[in-house]
Amino acid sequence: MRIMRAEQFNLAREVEYGTPEQNESVRGIVEAVRTRGDEALLELTEQFDGVQLSAAQLRVTDEEINAAYDRVEPDFLDALRGASANIRAYHERQRRQSWMDVQPDGTVLGQVIRPLKRVGVYVPGGKAAYPSSVLMNVIPAQVAGVPEIVMVTPPATGGKPGIDPYILVAAAEAGVKEMYRVGGAQAVAALAYGTESIAPVDKICGPGNIFVALAKRAVFGAVDIDSLAGPSEIAVLADDTADPVYVAADLLSQAEHDEMASSILITPSERLAEEVSVEVERQLVLLPRAAIARESIDRHGAILLVDSLQAGIEVVNRMAPEHLEVLTADPMSLLGSIENAGAIFLGPYSSEPVGDYFAGPNHIIPTNGTARFSSPVNVDDFIKKSSLISYSREALLRDGAHIMTLARHEGLEGHARAIEVRLEKEAGAAAVDAAAQQTIKGKKA
Amino acid sequence: MRIMRAEQFNLAREVEYGTPEQNESVRGIVEAVRTRGDEALLELTEQFDGVQLSAAQLRVTDEEINAAYDRVEPDFLDALRGASANIRAYHERQRRQSWMDVQPDGTVLGQVIRPLKRVGVYVPGGKAAYPSSVLMNVIPAQVAGVPEIVMVTPPATGGKPGIDPYILVAAAEAGVKEMYRVGGAQAVAALAYGTESIAPVDKICGPGNIFVALAKRAVFGAVDIDSLAGPSEIAVLADDTADPVYVAADLLSQAEHDEMASSILITPSERLAEEVSVEVERQLVLLPRAAIARESIDRHGAILLVDSLQAGIEVVNRMAPEHLEVLTADPMSLLGSIENAGAIFLGPYSSEPVGDYFAGPNHIIPTNGTARFSSPVNVDDFIKKSSLISYSREALLRDGAHIMTLARHEGLEGHARAIEVRLEKEAGAAAVDAAAQQTIKGKKA
Structure with missing residues (x-):
């Protein structure tokens, strides 16, 4: 790799x-x-x-x-x-x-x-x-x-x-x-x-x-x-404390999906980089889908060296990966700086397949950098919201003048009149004037 | 009209x-x-x-x-x-x-x-x-x-x-x-x-x-x-108790937007239908944007007669209007049966311009029937969610066998091995067998 x-x-x-x-x-x-x-x-x-x-x-x-x-x-x-x-x-x-x-x-x-x-x-x-x-x-x-x-x-x-x-x-x-x-x-x-x-x-x-x-x-x-999914991706952010066997296995679990899948390790540790590279080779040949994983790793996989974990997180945030594993000494302490990632897997026991199959969070996750602005499939995707407005007479008399001001400014006289006919009917024409006076007083205050 | x-x-x-x-x-x-x-x-x-x-x-x-x-x-x-x-x-x-x-x-x-x-x-x-x-x-x-x-x-x-x-x-x-x-x-x-x-x-x-x-x-x-807005729409559901002057003014406030705007009154009351039709004509000619409103009303406006308010609500639900005004004797009692409407305005003082300009709910609302599945602009449109998974060692040992079963069924051996390497390392090869045994026991139980 x-x-x-x-x-x-x-x-x-x-x-x-x-x-x-x-x-x-x-x-x-x-x-x-x-x-x-x-x-x-x-x-x-x-x-x-x-x-x-x-x-x-x-x-x-x-x-x-x-x-x-x-x-x-x-x-x-x-x-x-x-x-x-x-x-x-x-x-x-x-x-x-x-x-x-x-x-x-x-x-x-x-x-x-x-x-x-x-x-x-x-x-x-x-x-x-x-x-x-x-x-x-x-x-x-x-x-x-x-x-x-x-x-x-x-x-x-x-x-x-x-x-x-x-x-x-x-x-x-x-x-x-x-x-x-x-x-x-x-x-x-x-x-x-x-x-x-x-x-x-x-x-x-x-x-x-x-x-x-x-x-x-x-x-x-x-x-x-729903959104159109691209090829699957994993980014693993790891330091010296990570087990290269786990990291390699997780990268390969992504790579076996298809030739377009992308598996990226980001680490400040040159030792881990070398060890994972070797371990990927060792594990890869044993996989039934080795040919697919091989092509994925060669074409879209990479081990990226960074100066620090913080620099690694900046790479992650630009990448906005579908899956992010954090295999560091204290993964929770990094959560606050992870801005863009569809699903975040913390620690050595949170291998991506745990989330793919079993833990509970959804495995349909934004790909191709769209985690910058979108979310894994969730309950909100199947609801809709309607606004509800039940204005009171008192509120309409109070706010009518403001509403008419804004409508008239936008050249929508019909909007203003829909309010005006109500003010006139509810309180007589005097109310319209009174509302206007209130506004003027409001301005002076 | x-x-x-x-x-x-x-x-x-x-x-x-x-x-x-x-x-x-x-x-x-x-x-x-x-x-x-x-x-x-x-x-x-x-x-x-x-x-x-x-x-x-x-x-x-x-x-x-x-x-x-x-x-x-x-x-x-x-x-x-x-x-x-x-x-x-x-x-x-x-x-x-x-x-x-x-x-x-x-x-x-x-x-x-x-x-x-x-x-x-x-x-x-x-x-x-x-x-x-x-x-x-x-x-x-x-x-x-x-x-x-x-x-x-x-x-x-x-x-x-x-x-x-x-x-x-x-x-x-x-x-x-x-x-x-x-x-x-x-x-x-x-x-x-x-x-x-x-x-x-x-x-x-x-x-x-x-x-x-x-x-x-x-x-x-x-x-x-954001979603692509179509022409603006209002549906007014009204009964005998509605004021035809208010209804006509509200229909016209929508019609003045543009020629493609659609203003629909749905009512079981023939009397209201006649009165609103007359009132629309009376108010329309007084509007600065009368030409636009005229075309909108003639091309896309209509007063629809229904047998009952409940039948009217069915029309509303099929229409899924951007704006719905309910001007009936007891509007709140109908709220539960309104399935599809972007914004719902209840009662005589909730004229649509109240919501367009001032009340607080958003005035960018799904048009063209898309209120069936989408919502007015809201805070959720500007957030994203990331799933978080921090699995414990205990949980992985407990659930590992299930995860491997599902992965292997889907032909993703690499996924299974990402779990297996952990089970082996954490508890020795015996743990893998034990986990498998547990699964078998679970089945028999």
Whole structure:
């Protein structure tokens, strides 16, 4: 693994938004489903997934879900349930309350917090079908109180018809009651605009290939979407006290994801740098996904030397990594200076997979530097807020003149008159004058 | 104003995303500023605003801001300060705390909440320069704790060089310390990528013309952006008890915004429908912006008759209006059934301009049905959350087997090994076996 000075490393990464041809293809698919509904959906499913379905077969039946339970190992189910409970507990702490501010004059202001009504979760097929991601998308929506959570997933796994039973079990465990065997851009379009068989949703989330990502962008506005994830990243900030075996294993756990994944060690310790470099080589060759990890480490991995931990934190803050591990003598003491990182793992026992699978925090985390301004998936992503204004007569008589002043300044006489007709009616024309006088007095005081 | 049955009204509205030529033009502008910085910024400012500036002249000076104070009327300043105080108070109630969950085994999980570091607020020039919108964009960011808030606004007002003094005063009152005389797509690009004179930001918000909107879309990903606003909308839900004069005035205050604005009355009362229709005609001709209001009312306005208030609420929920006024005998009793509305105004004294200018809630509210899944501008728009995981040794020994089970199921052996190396080292290879045994026992139990 290459070792270099932090200054020599280029933090900028390019984001992939698809070729013009891919965008064109997705637009066609979305438009077809939007205008022709189920008919187009079934045609496209046959074309892309090689599976012929009737509209009645789109929905996954309870029998299939029950059969899936018989096909998963008990230790998988145990682990899944343990993870679910932790994820639920962590996200429960994020729930928010509507609030009201009841003022002495009788005015009530507030914020009404409500869950979205219907959310669609996309789950990819094939090797990218991760039960853990099903939990991470569904549970926050459920904790938010979303009453209708719908899963869509391609009707075939690895070329064979049928949905991965682990995915069905994960969705059922997370509480999904409505599942459809449909994938790709056509599934996203169906969720956004609805078809005869699938009712439209308010938000679509979940990972997918480039066509799914482009389809989400295309329907954004008609529905909400989650953010588009880039390749996964880890930054490890470590000092002399870190165990090079742990550091190397954690870097490799990121690198095995895909060739574009990025694993970066930042350290002021030349000794640790050397040891981790050697250890990465030793561990890498033993991995089943060694070829992928090799390419990731060679192309996007690096060990960056810095003058101090504080200098290392500056690199971290510029990088805004998806995952940050802090393996130093006193990691908690550095928390206050970490400005940008999606998820922060402190200390030797907080290996990234602890968070990927089990601890409770969400594993869907902003990538590509967007942790500067965005957050891991959380309960707030599935709520909306409405402002509440119940102004009292007294307050309107008191504030009317100010409101009219501001409206008239902006050339919006109609706004001013909406207040004026009330002042006149409530207290007679005299009140309008009185309100104006009050303002003038206020100025002099 | 036309009266019809609610079923006959088409709720769908088209969203404008610019012509291909406009998109192309914006891409060129953004790329020029991104690659050539100040040089391109100054060229484009001369080209589009007709103002020749040096880089040193981009920043608005303290002298200009002080001079602006001398040019605004005292009653404007009073009203502005009253509005600012209310907006600040309302948004202060939205502030959130980081939290930690300290578990008995020593594990600490949490969510670290931090403000964005640097936010750019776009303020349009000319007639669309609304001081109230400056407050509504800046104050939530400030309450969130954003340390650097930057305003950009075109260098000329109505063809003449110089920035509207009311805008400068509003920004100064809201607490903006850094202002630049630059507008259009070029200003958005400068905020997103930075130039020699303007440091890049983390988020860009504020309204603008189609070029500004398209530029925001183009830079999204490099920075965060606020949502793209459509034409303004009001729905008034009213019964027999509503005053037709108030209702008509409120509908017109929306209609005067622009020809695309939409004003809808929903009522089970035929009498009210007739009276409001007449009253709208009477009040409309008296407005300075009568021509705009006329077109808005004729093209996008309607009085919709429904069988009951409950049926009216269903129409409201499908519409998801930006603004909803409830003028009924007991408006609070309907609050629970209002699922979709950006801002809810209850009762006869809560005319929409009360919220547009003064009460405190934000006046930047989701349009075009997006209140189904999004919220008025609020403090959360200017924070980000980082997950915190500090796992204890005890917890890792306890949960390690589950984590390895899930990782191995997903084919991510490197993830499992990151846990395994720790279990081996912390407790010897026996611990790995013991953990596996525990899992098996757990299954049998």
